[in-house]
Amino acid sequence: MSNPLDRLRNATSSLLDRSRAAYSLRAEVMDLKQILEEAGGIIFNEGGADIASGETRTDAGVAISPTMAAMCVDDLARTVQFIRGIHDAIIDARDERPVRILYAGCGPLAPLAIPLMSLFTADDVRFTMLDIHENSIRSAESIIRAFRFEDRVEGFEVGDAARFAFDSGEKPDIMIIEMLRPGLASEPQVAVAINLGGQHPDSVLIPESVTVELALVNPGREFTTDGTEPGRDRINVGSVCTLDRRAILDGKLEPVVVALPDFDAARYRPMLLTTLTVYGDHVLRDYDSGITCPRPLRPNNVGPGDEIEFTYRCGADPHIHAERLIRSSQ
Numbered sequence: 001m002s003n004p005l006d007r008l009r010n011a012t013s014s015l016l017d018r019s020r021a022a023y024s025l026r027a028e029v030m031d032l033k034q035i036l037e038e039a040g041g042i043i044f045n046e047g048g049a050d051i052a053s054g055e056t057r058t059d060a061g062v063a064i065s066p067t068m069a070a071m072c073v074d075d076l077a078r079t080v081q082f083i084r085g086i087h088d089a090i091i092d093a094r095d096e097r098p099v100r101i102l103y104a105g106c107g108p109l110a111p112l113a114i115p116l117m118s119l120f121t122a123d124d125v126r127f128t129m130l131d132i133h134e135n136s137i138r139s140a141e142s143i144i145r146a147f148r149f150e151d152r153v154e155g156f157e158v159g160d161a162a163r164f165a166f167d168s169g170e171k172p173d174i175m176i177i178e179m180l181r182p183g184l185a186s187e188p189q190v191a192v193a194i195n196l197g198g199q200h201p202d203s204v205l206i207p208e209s210v211t212v213e214l215a216l217v218n219p220g221r222e223f224t225t226d227g228t229e230p231g232r233d234r235i236n237v238g239s240v241c242t243l244d245r246r247a248i249l250d251g252k253l254e255p256v257v258v259a260l261p262d263f264d265a266a267r268y269r270p271m272l273l274t275t276l277t278v279y280g281d282h283v284l285r286d287y288d289s290g291i292t293c294p295r296p297l298r299p300n301n302v303g304p305g306d307e308i309e310f311t312y313r314c315g316a317d318p319h320i321h322a323e324r325l326i327r328s329s330q
């Protein structure tokens with residue numbers, strides 16, 4: 001059997017193989033997770049303990065527990081596309097010095113960094129690991145030591161990424177911020193992106209953008225039972241929220257007002273659709289990942305002709321708030 005470092009390199013190389021679709025790499029993603037857990041000497045969620053135990057509620061949103069953070073690796077397309085996107089971003093940013101990367105919310109396995117450390121040297125990359133949970137940082141540190149990747153790491157930081165301040169003179173070339181649920185809800189992705197991105201506006205942001213759109217969806221046409229491509233029946237209404245470089249530099253997400261067209265309320269259901277661009281052409285679309293699953297619009301008593309104002313509410317319970325402005329007379 002190959003040694004753990006060879007296994008890590010092989011698994012990472014398989015995930016980067018663009019000839020293979022992300023959804024076909026489940027075995028490789030699970031092997032990657034096992035390699036990281038074994039290197040750290042801990043298997044997460046063994047025995048079915050409360051997976052939320054250890055989460056931290058901040059004034060910017062929920063920092064999920066270390067166990068739930070480790071389980072995010074199981075979201076295979078998400079893991080594959082982020083690793084591919086970060087790999088390409090490193091290639092594009094390489095110069096005469098190592099590419100400096102901040103990984104905010106690295107969790108206990110640092111799955112978007114440690115695999116790439118097996119392919120890049122200390123002359124190529126230097127990571128800084130940041131997480132609000134000290135046991136996550138200690139776990140990531142132990143895995144990095146096990147693979148002798150210490151030379152690829154500049155530091156380990158325990159702290160709230162929504163409040164983290166860089167030391168004078170520090171400038172990451174790339175910032176990885178992955179604290180996501182569908183519709184930018186619950187977790188502090190927006191607050192962290194605005195805080196970190198605002199301090200270093202020239203850094204490459206991973207993901208580059210998260211867009212939430214409103215669409216009228218016929219639920220009966222979303223899936224098929226015979227494995228064929230569904231002929232989805234949707235009416236696109238428009239974008240209601242976009243977290244990208246422009247919004248981050250503005251320090252806020254602007255309110256958006258959209259008007260629903262005439263539609264058959266018995267046929268269509270208003271839904272929020274999330275699309276995430278990791279980097280370049282590495283994109284997660286509807287149903288690719290748990291973070292891009294469509295969500296029903298709340299409130300759900302809107303009808304044809306209604307105008308709806310969408311605002312992003314930051315705070316302890318961050319979410320997109322929808323408020324009906326004009327009630328149709330129909």
